[in-house]
Amino acid sequence: MSTPDLSLDLGLDLSLGAGAGQREDRPGPAARTGPSPEELLAGLNDPQQAAVRHAGAPLLVVAGAGSGKTRVLTRRIAWLISERKAHPGSILAITFTNKAAAEMKERVEELVGRRARLMWVSTFHSACVRILRKEIDKLGYKSSFSIYDAQDQKRLMTLVIKDLDLDPRKFQPGPVLHWVSNHKNELRDHEDVAADAKNGVEQSYAAAYSLYQRRLHEANALDFDDLIMTTVHLMQAFPEVRETYRRRFRHVLVDEYQDTNHAQYALIHQLCADDPEVSEEQRVEPAELMVVGDADQSIYAFRGANIRNILDFEQDFPDATSILLEQNYRSTQTILTAANAVIGHNQGRKDKRLWSDAGDGARIVGYVADDERDEARFVSDEIDKLTDDGHRAGDVAVFYRTNAQSRVFEEVFIRTGQPYKVVGGVRFYERREVRDALAYLRMLVNADDSVSLRRILNVPKRGIGDRAVACVNELAERERITFWEALRRAEDAPGLATRSLTNIRGFVALVEELQAMVAAGERADVVLSTALDKSGLLAELEASDDPQDETRVENLGELVAVAREFSDDPLAGPSADPADVDADLVAPGLADFLERVALVADSDQIPDDDDGQGVVTLMTLHTAKGLEFPTVFLTGLEDGVFPHSRALGDRTELEEERRLAYVGITRARERLYISRAVVRSSWGAPAHNPASRFLDELPVDLVDWRRTEAAQTSWGRPDLAASSPAYSGTGFQPTAAGRRHFSAAAARADAASKSIRNRSVPSLEPGDRVTHDSFGLGTVVALEGQGDKTIASIDFGSGPVKRLLLRVAPIEKL
Numbered sequence: 001m002s003t004p005d006l007s008l009d010l011g012l013d014l015s016l017g018a019g020a021g022q023r024e025d026r027p028g029p030a031a032r033t034g035p036s037p038e039e040l041l042a043g044l045n046d047p048q049q050a051a052v053r054h055a056g057a058p059l060l061v062v063a064g065a066g067s068g069k070t071r072v073l074t075r076r077i078a079w080l081i082s083e084r085k086a087h088p089g090s091i092l093a094i095t096f097t098n099k100a101a102a103e104m105k106e107r108v109e110e111l112v113g114r115r116a117r118l119m120w121v122s123t124f125h126s127a128c129v130r131i132l133r134k135e136i137d138k139l140g141y142k143s144s145f146s147i148y149d150a151q152d153q154k155r156l157m158t159l160v161i162k163d164l165d166l167d168p169r170k171f172q173p174g175p176v177l178h179w180v181s182n183h184k185n186e187l188r189d190h191e192d193v194a195a196d197a198k199n200g201v202e203q204s205y206a207a208a209y210s211l212y213q214r215r216l217h218e219a220n221a222l223d224f225d226d227l228i229m230t231t232v233h234l235m236q237a238f239p240e241v242r243e244t245y246r247r248r249f250r251h252v253l254v255d256e257y258q259d260t261n262h263a264q265y266a267l268i269h270q271l272c273a274d275d276p277e278v279s280e281e282q283r284v285e286p287a288e289l290m291v292v293g294d295a296d297q298s299i300y301a302f303r304g305a306n307i308r309n310i311l312d313f314e315q316d317f318p319d320a321t322s323i324l325l326e327q328n329y330r331s332t333q334t335i336l337t338a339a340n341a342v343i344g345h346n347q348g349r350k351d352k353r354l355w356s357d358a359g360d361g362a363r364i365v366g367y368v369a370d371d372e373r374d375e376a377r378f379v380s381d382e383i384d385k386l387t388d389d390g391h392r393a394g395d396v397a398v399f400y401r402t403n404a405q406s407r408v409f410e411e412v413f414i415r416t417g418q419p420y421k422v423v424g425g426v427r428f429y430e431r432r433e434v435r436d437a438l439a440y441l442r443m444l445v446n447a448d449d450s451v452s453l454r455r456i457l458n459v460p461k462r463g464i465g466d467r468a469v470a471c472v473n474e475l476a477e478r479e480r481i482t483f484w485e486a487l488r489r490a491e492d493a494p495g496l497a498t499r500s501l502t503n504i505r506g507f508v509a510l511v512e513e514l515q516a517m518v519a520a521g522e523r524a525d526v527v528l529s530t531a532l533d534k535s536g537l538l539a540e541l542e543a544s545d546d547p548q549d550e551t552r553v554e555n556l557g558e559l560v561a562v563a564r565e566f567s568d569d570p571l572a573g574p575s576a577d578p579a580d581v582d583a584d585l586v587a588p589g590l591a592d593f594l595e596r597v598a599l600v601a602d603s604d605q606i607p608d609d610d611d612g613q614g615v616v617t618l619m620t621l622h623t624a625k626g627l628e629f630p631t632v633f634l635t636g637l638e639d640g641v642f643p644h645s646r647a648l649g650d651r652t653e654l655e656e657e658r659r660l661a662y663v664g665i666t667r668a669r670e671r672l673y674i675s676r677a678v679v680r681s682s683w684g685a686p687a688h689n690p691a692s693r694f695l696d697e698l699p700v701d702l703v704d705w706r707r708t709e710a711a712q713t714s715w716g717r718p719d720l721a722a723s724s725p726a727y728s729g730t731g732f733q734p735t736a737a738g739r740r741h742f743s744a745a746a747a748r749a750d751a752a753s754k755s756i757r758n759r760s761v762p763s764l765e766p767g768d769r770v771t772h773d774s775f776g777l778g779t780v781v782a783l784e785g786q787g788d789k790t791i792a793s794i795d796f797g798s799g800p801v802k803r804l805l806l807r808v809a810p811i812e813k814l
Contacts, residue, residue: 034082034112040075044068051290051323052076055084058272058289058317060257060310064354065339065666066330066628069292073253074104076290077119078111080251088118090250092271092287096259098123104255120249124264125224128231132222135234135241146221153177153223160211166204168461175545180209184225185261185304187232189213228263235270242270246284257293257313261304273316289317295350296343299622299660301653302547311348328354328666330628332361334702335668342697343662346655354666364698366705367675368691370712372405372636375677376412378707379633382673383418383616386631393419394614395630399621399664401642403551404428404558405635406618419615424623429597433541433552434559438597440531443484444511444518445591450483457487460540462507468500510534524593525563525684532556533810542804557683557805564684566593621664632668634661637676638689645784645791646803661694674703678712683805685788761790761806762813769814770794772804777814 041049048068051061052075063069077093080086095101101121109116120127133143148156157173183193190213194206216222222230235242252272254260260268272289291313298307314320328336336354343349365382369375383396398409407428413420428434436459439452447453458464475493476486490496490504513534517527532538538556541549617629621642636642643657665672674695679686691709764770768780770792778796785791790806804811 035078037079037083040079040082040111044071044075045327047323047325047327048072048075051325052079054290054321054323056288058313058320059291060313060320060322061290061292061325062322062350062352063292063294063325064328064352065294065297065663066328067325067354068327068329069255069325070100070104070107072325073255073292074107074111077104077108077116077253081108081112081116086251088112088115089120090248091119091121091253092127092249092251093119093121093253093255094124094127094268095121095255096123098126100255101126124267125227128227128267131231131245132227132234135238136230138238138241139230139234141217141222142220144220146219147227148216148221148223152221156215156219157208157212160208160215164204164207164211166208170201171204171208172540172544174549175543176205176208178544178546179205180212181225182304183209184229185263187229187263187266189229189233225263228267232263232266232270235267243284246271246287250287252287252289254289254291255293257291258295258298258307258310259293259300259303259305260309261306265306265309269316296346296352296659297625297663299625299656299663301656311350324350324352326352326354328356330669331356331666332358332670334361334363335665335672338364338672338698338702339662339665341699342658342665342694345697346658362671363704364702365671365673366695366703367673367707368705368709368711369675369677369707371679371686372408372677372681373412375635375675376408378675379409379635379673380412380416380418382633384416386671387613391631392613393616396633397617397619397624397627397629397631397667398633398635399619399624399667400635401621401644401660402554403431403620404554405641407558407562409618409635413616420618421615423617423619428555428558431552431555433537433555436537437528437532437556437559438594440514440535440537441524441528441590441594444514444527444531445594447484447515448482453484453487456535457507460536462536463503464500464507468496468504471496471500472504518590521589523563523567524590525560525567527590528563529560529684529807532560539810542802542809558681560684561681562597563593565681566596621660624667625663628667628669630669631671631673632664633673633675634664635675636680637674637692637695638680639692640687640689641680642692643694649782658694674698678709682789683807687789761788762811764790764792764806764811764813771812771814772796772810778802 041052044052048071051059051072054076061069061072063072073093077091080091081088093101093104095104101123105116105119105121108119108121120130122130129147132141132145136145137143154173154177157177161168161171161173161176183189190206190210193209194203197203197206216226235245249271252268254268268289268291272287274286275283291310293310295307295310298305298310301307314322331339331354333356336356340353367375367378369378379398383393386396387393400406400409406422410420410422410428412418422428429438436456439455442452443449443456454469457469471493472486472490473483475481475489476483479486479489479492481489486493487504488508490501490508493501496504514527514531517530538553541553541556544550639648642661643654647653647657676691676695677689679688681687762770764780764783766780766782770778770780772778772794778794780792781795782793783790784793788807791803792806792809792811793803794811796802
């Protein structure tokens with residue numbers, strides 16, 4: 001859909017002048033060409049109609065989940081154009097995604113015709129780009145400025161760090177960019193940050209920010225965060241620009257207001273708030289502002305969203321009106337009652353009670369599993385029952401707290417032939433950090449695997465660049481040897497720099513050490529843990545302040561758990577002779593583990609959906625916001641998993657986790673399943689997490705518990721009785737084979753102590769001084785977990801407190 005040129009839009013609107021807001025409300029004499037008032041209000045309940053018809057004071061619409069907020073927004077825009085004769089070019093509607101903006105514009109156009117195309121319906125960033133293209137020359141940029149994406153930003157920051165001669169191990173592009181982004185979202189430029197730097201590390205970060213911004217300006221470029229910050233700074237520095245757009249936009253509507261950060265909040269205030277410093281002669285009547293949102297669905301604090309923006313709206317605009325939308329058009333009353341009960345435990349929120357006239361519906365189904373694999377099997381079995389009863393697989397969604405949890409569902413679904421898709425992320429075995437880790441293992445088993453070898457040669461960064469690779473490759477071609485053999489003979493490579501040769505020798509020594517472990521028959525999980533540790537791959541991610549890297553660490557932990565589970569199973573080796581297994585002569589090795597992973601990870605194994613039934617959707621709870629499904633499985637409801645471990649001691653973060661639970665529950669339309677596992681693997685070790693506190697907040701009469709913790713057995717899972725020869729036919733008495741099978745699990749904790757690696761976990765107490773290979777000196781702040789699962793929170797004096805798994809972190813007590 002084409003949009004008019006900005007200068008043309010301004011020409012149309014500026015003729016209206018400051019008094020446009022008064023004139024536009026007088027109906028003209030022309031015959032009606034749009035929908036009637038009755039048509040625009042049809043199907044709306046009383047609060048929805050009040051929101052559509054509202055005029056004057058700023059309006060806050062508190063829209064509960066499933067309460068029809070999109071319908072209210074589109075009908076209000078149509079009402080402004082059709083009934084209040086607002087010029088479409090005087091309307092600015094802000095959404096958070098381009099898809100939502102396109103859908104809203106399309107729905108308004110269906111109501112009022114093509115004139116709706118003159119509206120600005122866009123994301124914050126898109127609206128700011130349009131303003132900056134016209135006005136940015138005032139700040140010394142050309143209107144043809146480039147917008148740098150994430151890869152551009154990373155390349156530029158890498159050069160900045162190099163030019164400042166900063167230690168690349170301590171100052172990595174990802175964490176520095178994340179730090180810069182946080183300051184830009186708070187509207188703090190590099191001069192503000194430099195003035196407040198408290199120590200040497202902050203001064204180095206501030207210097208990187210300053211040089212980064214200078215290089216951007218030299219390149220006539222802005223990054224994504226600059227778009228909003230620069231627009232706000234432009235309006236603050238040039239009041240005439242601000243007044244131009246205050247006259248231009250007479251109606252401003254903002255969707256998902258609870259997700260706005262400080263910069264976005266400031267932009268709205270520049271356009272809509274009264275400015276007491278402006279003289280009466282220059283004063284422009286504020287635009288009509290309507291914001292729509294729900295504080296109970298504010299779940300993006302990690303992206304900078306500030307819940308106070310919506311909670312304090314009536315303080316920011318003292319004459320504001322509030323309308324509460326509580327009638328839900330999505331879910332059954334049982335689901336809504338559960339959601340109301342959970343979110344009611346948060347403090348300081350606007351009280352609202354979602355209700356529905358759709359009836360109570362089915363009770364919530366609960367299940368307590370032995371472990372995460374049993375939980376996944378339960379979900380798979382229930383989906384099979386639903387599809388047997390005529391329901392579509394495409395109507396089912398499985399939610400989890402972190403991406404790493406998808407792995408076991410993917411494996412079980414592949415094994416059972418259940419088609420699925422992962423939304424908002426890639427499949428577990430296709431994630432970058434998982435592929436990096438597996439590449440290390442593949443080249444240990446097969447040194448001729450040059451693809452895997454080249455992938456990890458400089459991952460993490462170890463000073464082996466493209467030029468060095470080209471020199472080694474030339475040697476391999478000249479001597480007709482493998483790339484690995486050429487690396488081992490790197491001193492013969494023509495033109496190879498001395499520094500590159502030293503780094504290559506270090507890498508070769510690392511690989512040969514790991515190869516010796518494989519040759520000695522070391523367990524797959526021990527080899528993997530050692531590779532993650534000694535390569536620096538894990539330390540690099542743990543050192544990062546980027547929230548995405550925290551997720552990557554969790555994914556690597558999940559991969560270690562997969563390898564540990566595999567190594568504990570004497571029947572895991574696909575090529576093993578059962579007779580040898582029974583005689584304890586053969587144990588599954590690294591090659592067997594890689595074969596198993598390759599078979600599970602092969603996407604070709606996933607059946608195509610050719611029967612019109614759709615596929616089951618797997619996604620994190622954050623990704624699920626804004627979606628709905630007839631059937632929802634809310635999984636992993638354990639303290640430490642959901643709510644996440646980092647939130648357990650922080651009321652603010654715990655309340656955000658509870659809002660995330662509220663979002664998950666209210667995605668379900670007809671059926672909701674909740675599940676947890678008594679034992680869940682964490683870095684290959686069994687973690688016994690208590691039930692999520694959110695389960696205790698559900699009314700007991702709403703949940704039909706198919707299985708409770710009291711039904712657990714020390715021997716295994718109930719469904720094994722029917723499917724495994726390890727069990728006799730009478731209850732859960734283990735057979736001899738069953739005892740052999742589960743004796744491996746009993747020895748799980750002993751496996752690490754018998755490994756070649758054998759790193760001891762340091763005994764620490766809060767207050768202890770420690771040293772870390774990468775972070776330097778630090779002080780222990782807190783400890784959680786026990787034994788191999790012990791995690792230490794350590795303050796290294798720069799940046800946030802680090803949470804490190806002591807079993808793998810290179811920590812020494814002083």
